[in-house]
Amino acid sequence: MRNTPLSNLVYFKISQENPEPSLDGFYIFEKRNPDIKKYIDNTKQIKNYLITIRMLLDKKEKKDVVDKYFRLLANSLNEFSNCSEFSCFINACDNVLGFVKNDLSLLKEIAKRYFKNRIFNEGVPEEWIQAILDSNSARKKGTCGENKLLYFLERAGFKRINTWNDFNKCEKCVVRFSEIFNLDAARKNLDINIKTHKQNKRLDLIIKDKEKIYLLEAKHLNTSGGGQDKQISELIELLSLSEKNKNVSYISFLDGNYSNVLLGEGRVMGKLKTQRRDINKFLKKKPNNYWVNTAGFKKLLENLKTVF
Structure with missing residues (x-):
């Protein structure tokens, strides 16, 4: 028997109620440099x-x-x-x-x-x-978010795959976006549009759970600002996408201290207010898509597991 994913608003609420820790081991480089x-x-x-x-x-x-x-x-x-x-x-x-x-x-x-x-x-x-x-440790964090999510996915039974042939054969798997798994290849092999404004947009993970496909982009942000606002806009744009095939979903994943600020419920103004409003708007308009932090993502995985 398979657990059915809950409403995207439920995972969003779980994310709000379970903020990110101030110290996340997946992003900490405390060891003395070996070189x-x-x-x-x-x-x-x-x-x-x-x-x-x-x-x-x-x-x-x-x-x-x-x-x-x-x-x-x-x-x-x-x-x-x-x-x-x-x-x-x-x-x-x-x-x-x-x-x-x-x-x-x-x-x-x-x-x-x-x-x-x-x-x-x-x-x-x-x-x-x-x-x-x-x-300079921030430079090492480029793939930390992906590695963190892959760790959770593999523990939940998703197999790492490297070719489209294996992806098509496997019922429960995950791949990183790469030269093989790029936007054009994803559009062709999955028969989807991925209509982002940025033509050469690169997402992070493609997750397959039998007939369901989840396209995920992950960000790790600790502060706000111009560059960070652009990254939030990219996640919000992903949340706004939809496909004719209702088995295809988009996941916007954000962790780090700024995730706690963004998911907070206190009164805010300006850019943060707009970001919160847009996230809530698209969650309601696009029930197939998800905005999650670590806790929300882990709960989503829990509901994707097959129960014997």
């Missing part, structure tokens, strides 16, 4: 080249001698350089490491500005390097 020594060694190397270059410039050494060390400095800039003070200064000069590395004239100009405007400290404390790595 910390490589970052430290590279930062020391960059500092040593900069110290040598500054000394040579102060002594008015020959250009070819100075250029030799600039080339060595350029060659030392790599994937382990983004914790060095000089790399951070490159960002402050409205440039990026990879571009500066390959333009010796630009590297010289930035180095001269660095010598003039920054204080040298020869030490490279491990805790300082780790702190910079920690501050």
